Amino acid sequence: MSSAVERIRVVASFAWIEALRTRLPWIVLAMALSLFGAALFARSLAITEAARIQAGLLAAGVRLAAVFVVCMHVLASMLRENQDKVTELLLAADITRGQYLCGKLLGYGAVALATSAVLALPLAAVAPASAWCPWALSLGLESLLVAAAALFCVITFSQLMLAAAFVLSFYVLSRTMAAVVLIAGSALLDDGSWAHRAAVVAVRAVELALPDLDRFTRTAWLLGEGAPWAELPGIAAQSVVYVLLLFSAACFDLYRRNQ
Amino acid sequence: MAAVPAATLAALALALALHLGLQGHRPPPKAQAGDLPVPPALAVLRVAALGEPIGLAQILTLWLQAFDNQPGVSIPFAELDYPRVAGWLDRILGLDPAGQYPVLMASHVYGQVYGHPEKSRFMAEFVLEKFLEDPGRRWPWLAHSAIMAKHRLRDLPLAVRYADALRDHARGPGVPGWARQMHIFLREDLGEYEAARVLLGGLLASGTLTDPSEIRFLTERLERLQPHRPSTGNTP
Numbered sequence: 001m002s003s004a005v006e007r008i009r010v011v012a013s014f015a016w017i018e019a020l021r022t023r024l025p026w027i028v029l030a031m032a033l034s035l036f037g038a039a040l041f042a043r044s045l046a047i048t049e050a051a052r053i054q055a056g057l058l059a060a061g062v063r064l065a066a067v068f069v070v071c072m073h074v075l076a077s078m079l080r081e082n083q084d085k086v087t088e089l090l091l092a093a094d095i096t097r098g099q100y101l102c103g104k105l106l107g108y109g110a111v112a113l114a115t116s117a118v119l120a121l122p123l124a125a126v127a128p129a130s131a132w133c134p135w136a137l138s139l140g141l142e143s144l145l146v147a148a149a150a151l152f153c154v155i156t157f158s159q160l161m162l163a164a165a166f167v168l169s170f171y172v173l174s175r176t177m178a179a180v181v182l183i184a185g186s187a188l189l190d191d192g193s194w195a196h197r198a199a200v201v202a203v204r205a206v207e208l209a210l211p212d213l214d215r216f217t218r219t220a221w222l223l224g225e226g227a228p229w230a231e232l233p234g235i236a237a238q239s240v241v242y243v244l245l246l247f248s249a250a251c252f253d254l255y256r257r258n259q
Numbered sequence: 260m261a262a263v264p265a266a267t268l269a270a271l272a273l274a275l276a277l278h279l280g281l282q283g284h285r286p287p288p289k290a291q292a293g294d295l296p297v298p299p300a301l302a303v304l305r306v307a308a309l310g311e312p313i314g315l316a317q318i319l320t321l322w323l324q325a326f327d328n329q330p331g332v333s334i335p336f337a338e339l340d341y342p343r344v345a346g347w348l349d350r351i352l353g354l355d356p357a358g359q360y361p362v363l364m365a366s367h368v369y370g371q372v373y374g375h376p377e378k379s380r381f382m383a384e385f386v387l388e389k390f391l392e393d394p395g396r397r398w399p400w401l402a403h404s405a406i407m408a409k410h411r412l413r414d415l416p417l418a419v420r421y422a423d424a425l426r427d428h429a430r431g432p433g434v435p436g437w438a439r440q441m442h443i444f445l446r447e448d449l450g451e452y453e454a455a456r457v458l459l460g461g462l463l464a465s466g467t468l469t470d471p472s473e474i475r476f477l478t479e480r481l482e483r484l485q486p487h488r489p490s491t492g493n494t495p
Contacts, residue, residue: 045321047368049360053317056355060314175310183302219313225357 007095008103015107018077024111028069028118035061036122052223055126059219062119063139069119070112070143071167074150078104079160097254105151105247112143127222134228138217141239145211146171148246155250155257173206174213181207211242295326295339298346301353308354316355323347324364341378344369345385352389359396362389366400366407376412383408383417387424394428401425402438405445415449436473447484456484 019025039058046053081087090100120136127135149170153163173180184203216235221228299307308315326339348361370382383404390401405421408414422442429438440462447455459481468474 042317042321045324046360047324048363049358052358053321053360056313056317060311063311064309172309176306176308178310179302179305179308183306214310219311220357223313223357 004096004099007099008106011090011095011100011103012107012110015077015104016110019073019107019111019114022073022077024069024073024115025118028115031065031069032062032119032122035065035119036125039122039126051126055123055222056219058123058126059135059217059222062123063142063217066112066116066119066139066143067146067171068168069115070108070147071150071164071171073111073115074108074147075154075160075163075167077108078151078154079158079163082154082158098251101151101155101247101251101254105148105243108147108151109144109243112147113140116140116143123222128224131222131224131228134232135217135221137232138228138235141235142213142216145213145239145242145246148243148250152246152250152253156253170210171213174210176214177207177210177212178214211238295323295343295347297343298350301350304350304354312354313358316351316358317360319347319351319354320358320360320364323351339369341369341381345381348385349389356393357396359400362386362397362400365389366403370404370407371411379407379412380414380417383412383421387421390424391428394425395431395433398425398429398434398438401429402441405441409445409448415445419445419449436468436470440477444480452484456481459484 035058038061039054042057043050043054078087091097116139117136120132120139123135124132146167150163150167153166153170157163157166181203184200215231215238218226218228220226298304304315304319305312323344345365348365351361352358365382366386370379370386372378386397386400386404390397401421402425405418405425408421409418419442422445425434425438426440426442440459443455443458443462446452446458459477462468463474463477463481468477
């Protein structure tokens with residue numbers, strides 16, 4: 001048991017060290033400063049509610065940036081390792097595929113949490129701590145979920161474009177699903193035809209398969225609305241369950257392909 | 260650097276110079292008042308927001324505002340399709356109901372167009388419509404519309420109508436007394452002295468006023484109305 005934990009720890013530390021050596025911290029820091037500058041510029045354009053505009057735009061930008069950085073880093077790292085045959089070398093050693101993936105997930109998860117923490121820092125200057133803390137935690141959980149999705153996609157597709165397109169589509173669909181469901185179920189669109197009913201059923205089925213990212217990391221929390229701390233346990237539970245689901249699916253695919 | 264052929268360097272420099280030359284001669288982008296598109300449905304915007312309705316609302320607000328940033332403010336306003344402007348403001352409020360920026364734009368920016376009273380009235384009606392959806396937060400803009408109706412449009416009955424809406428709907432600790440009492444003074448200006456006396460007397464007798472200075476001011480105002488004396492014109 002302790003040797004399995006040690007193997008997982010080693011793989012996770014490799015993932016963390018690689019993130020440091022590929023200058024990811026500098027890239028993330030530069031993005032954080034750029035987003036803060038852009039939000040400051042938008043604030044200067046506003047004739048009222050300037051602080052609100054700054055916080056809202058900065059929050060939206062940080063959220064998208066965190067997801068993009070984490071997704072591309074995980075995909076690029078795994079594909080580079082695969083192309084350099086490092087994956088084969090590791091799996092030839094005394095480590096199971098499950099331990100390997102668990103170590104990767106833990107390492108990339110740590111990178112995702114650190115990335116979201118750095119990107120969320122500028123918001124601490126424009127939002128109260130009572131709102132910023134749950135928002136940053138939620139962003140960390142969202143980034144962790146995206147890291148797990150990227151890990152699953154790169155194991156399944158083994159191609160950058162395909163994996164990136166799938167992860168980003170998964171993310172966009174998860175965030176907009178609430179609005180899509182409302183549109184699909186609108187009485188104005190219901191013409192009573194079987195095609196409409198089938199479409200509604202399909203949309204509901206897709207909704208069931210996706211995490212409810214619409215509830216994550218809401219900008220409204222930073223603007224004094226909602227009850228972020230009350231929603232955080234539900235968000236954390238959903239993150240844990242869906243990360244477990246994605247990890248299990250990645251393990252299944254890795255074992256199935258006998259890579 | 261030494262390994263790069265001279266031809267490659269020359270081609271790079273030439274291409275860069277050509278690009279900068281073309282960009283330098285390109286006319287600067289300018290927002291045309293006539294280019295304001297029809298706003299899409301709110302549901303479409305919610306999907307396009309990718310889970311960030313507030314962020315999209317703020318971007319749309321700044322984008323809509325860009326149509327006004329031209330020399331000679333009144334000219335672009337007069338060219339704007341006001342129903343479309345109101346449509347965009349309505350969508351923005353739908354995405355971010357807590358934001359007050361669109362209602363401020365309606366009352367203080369688009370409602371202030373000179374020489375087009377019909378546009379000012381249109382925006383004032385829009386402000387009234389939005390005030391009724393959230394009176395606790397949007398009362399300042401309707402109060403401004405009431406003042407604008409009195410002093411710029413010179414339409415006292417319209418101002419009284421807006422003031423009556425403030426009286427009936429604007430409640431809560433954040434709403435000042437002068438906003439809720441505006442209808443009394445506007446009626447006095449309208450010559451409805453008896454109605455103003457009754458309303459003022461009723462307000463003082465209701466016991467809802469607690470500020471001694473406010474009670475003293477309104478009592479003096481009531482005394483001036485009985486019998487009627489010429490107004491000093493100090494209506495807000």
